[in-house]
Amino acid sequence: MHGSHKITAGLSRRRRHSNASSARSSQDGSITGDIDDDTTSVDAEQGNVLTHIISQLRPGADLSRVVLPTFILEPRSMLERITNFMCHPEMLLSIPELEDPVDRFxxxxxxYLSGWHIRPPGVKxxxxxxxxxxxxxxxxxPDHTRAYxxxxxxxxxxxxxxxxxxxxxxxxxxxxxxxxRSKFLGNSAASMMEGIAVLSLTNRGKNPKKGEQYxxxxxxxxxxxxxxGQMKYELGDVxxxxxxxxxxxAEIEFKTKGWVSGxxxxxxxxxxxxxxxEALFELSGLWSEEMYVKDLRTGQREMFFNATRAKPSRPRIRPVEEQEEGESVRLWRKTAQAVKEKNHEVATDEKTKIEEAQRQEAAKRQAEGTKWHPKLFxxxxxxxxxxxxxxSDLEWIIDSxxxxxxxxxxxxxxxxxxxxxxxxxTLANKQAAPQPTQHSENNSNHSQPSDNLIDFSESSGASATPPPQTAPAAAAPAQQKSGSQDISAMLQTTGKEAGEGPLIDFGADLKKDLPAAETKDDGKNKPIIRRSETEDTDDAFYDAES
Known part of the structure; x- marks a missing residue:
């Protein structure tokens, strides 16, 4: 275990100090020019829904019931999105043949840096x-072989x-x-991407069973x-x-923009x-455009990747009709299609069906006292x-x-x-695989998905059993703003209905009231809708091909 702790201690230690260093270096950065592809355009109806949610952000509310509307969703599963990491094989395939270990590293x-530019426009x-x-x-x-x-x-x-x-x-x-792991940070939400990947060159290394591991x-x-303000997507920290x-x-800092400069x-x-x-090389540039490496021993600097010209290699999948019901593309196909068509009511309905089925399965396992086991890991x-x-930090590995x-x-x-x-x-005609050993996941009884930008359900301790049906809300007070019933109806068609109790609770994260939503002084008291500078941008997704 000591070897594992030694390898990963430095990784987590740099994580803990990365927020402050990001703020410092983003202001010290010498590169200029903003990229507009990571902003989100919010139309009038969507803005009303967001405004309705924001208006209820008060201390003491219940965050576990916050479900953001489907118009912020990317039309594919996280399991599919991970493949972005492998979509530039031209940067990878020749590495095992390099004889010089420094060149390989x-x-x-x-x-590693080549895949971050692959993302949908806006905040998705x-x-x-x-x-x-x-x-x-x-x-x-390209050489007529395949990767899997x-x-x-x-x-x-x-x-x-x-x-x-x-x-x-x-x-x-x-x-x-x-x-x-998600966090609420006031006017920002953070997805803390914990976990590790281990890249092995199986023809290298002292131990041929493991290879040379990165x-x-x-x-x-x-x-x-x-x-x-403006909705914007950023990568940050070390x-x-x-x-x-x-x-x-290599320590690589993804710099967030400072308040004044950067x-x-x-x-x-x-x-x-x-x-x-000894410092051997220096890295610089924009992960969304050009990136450079400088050999500090010779002073030579070269551009090693240009994201504006690079063409990702799209993965291929089996036809949907050959897939099992629990496979990502088949499972989410109706939800994903509705999201692409911006039919948020249908997207919500289809997503809710999947969530409800998962709640029922979790409740059944809990009632029977059985534990769920992964099939493949x-x-x-x-x-x-x-x-x-x-x-040890991988926790799970392919069971073969x-x-x-x-x-x-x-x-x-x-x-x-x-x-x-x-x-x-198909499962019926594939060759027999080695029999996997079953291992349980202690925390797997809670199976209710939550498509929040922030997943707040961990801290709620809520049971996987479906929440009780709530009675219709009482009539709004006379002093309530005109049109709020319409906004509530829109919210219900673009998100999941909350259970009993207040809608949102920031608890210890937020100890003071947020500013009231801005309104136009036109006598109609309508909220100002936030828009980005990329209103005419069409979403583009790197989906797998069948």
Whole structure:
């Protein structure tokens, strides 16, 4: 266990100090020019719904019942969104063949930075995967080989998305578990992207069973201006790439814009020799545009990635009709289609059906005293006598022993036997996979999904049993603003109805009243609707192809 703690201690330590450093460096940044692709346009009806929610933000309300409307949702699951990380194979496939260890490490850092520009315009949140949801896909690579991806939601409260990626012909494997944790920060919401990914070069390293391993953390995601001002998406704080075997590490700061100076989407970082402390390379640029690396030993600076010209490689999926009901694309297809069509009433109805089914399944398990088990992933063996102590922060790993020394054809056969990935494969006709060992998830009884920008249900301790039906609300007082009943009706068609008690509670997070919503002085007392400068931008999503 000591090895694991040593590897990850530095990662978490830098996380704790990253907020202050982000504020400092964003004001010191020398890069100028704002990027407008990360702002959200809010139309009149949507603005009324948000204003209605904001008007109820008072200390003492109940945050566990806050469900933001579907117009802020990205039309795909988090399990699908993770694949953005692997969508630039041209930055990855040649790394295992590099003989110089420093060149390999720098190339891993370049690959790590290449995927962050892939996101929908505006402030969009992916759908929260339901417990046991599965997503698989593959990439057709330029050299006519393939890479494969398998993922499963291994916990819902707290959320944990576990995934496995492998390019068998290129000696590349990635294991990861993403653990997003949400916070309310006044006028901003933060998604703290906890968890790690381990990238293994299986033809390198002292231990051929494990390969040369690189540990990667993720930047946090911020939605600014959620209550007033302009809604804006940012990445922030410090991420780490580290290879313990090579004794090299990179600290990469995703800089948030300061109040006075700085710019959006900038990065800065240093690659160091962990033994000597010597700084070898310097990183700079914009993760949404051009990024540069400078060799501090020679002074040479080069652009290694241009996001405005790069074309992501889209993953491919099996036809929807071949997928099981619990697979991401089939599970959310009606919700996703309605979100794309901006039919928020249908999107809410379809999402609610899935949520209700999950609540019923959770209630049934609770009544029967049974525990849920992942189908495709197992607990990391990090206890006494275990041989995976260094992987303890992954928590979950693919439940199949993969022989890295096998020929690519055998590896493909093995991977595609774990779960259907390719067209024509189904659970009925796929090759028999090694029998998985069942492991329980202690926190899996709470299965009610929550598509909030912030998932507040963890702190509520609410049961997975469906909430009781509430009686119709009493008539509004005479002094209530004109038209509030219409706004309430709009809210009910774009979000889930709250249970008993107040709608929103910021508790200890918010100890003072928020400013009242701005209104026009035109005698009609209508709220001012917040809009971004990208009102004419059409949403574009990198969906998988079938």
């Amino acid at each position: 720098v190339s891993v850092v370049k690959f 949140k992916p759908l929260n995967p339901i417990l046991g949801e599965i997503h698989t896909c593959y990439w057709d690579l 991806y398998i993922s499963e939601q291994t916990s819902h409260h707290p959320p944990k998305s576990s995934y496995f990626y492998m390019a068998p012909s290129h000696h590349i494997r990635i294991d990861g578990t993403l653990k997003p 540990w990667l953390t993720q930047p946090n995601m911020y939605a600014r201006g959620i209550l007033f 991420s780490v790439v580290r290879c313990p075997e090579l004794k090299l590490s 710019t959006y989407n900038s990065i800065g970082g240093t690659i160091r020799n962990d033994e000597t402390g 197992r607990r990391v063996r990090d206890g006494p006598g275990g041989d995976e102590a260094e992987l 022993e993969i022989d890295h020394s096998a020929e690519p054809e055998k590896l493909v056969e093995h991977i595609t036997s774990i779960y259907p990935i390719l067209k024509g494969q």
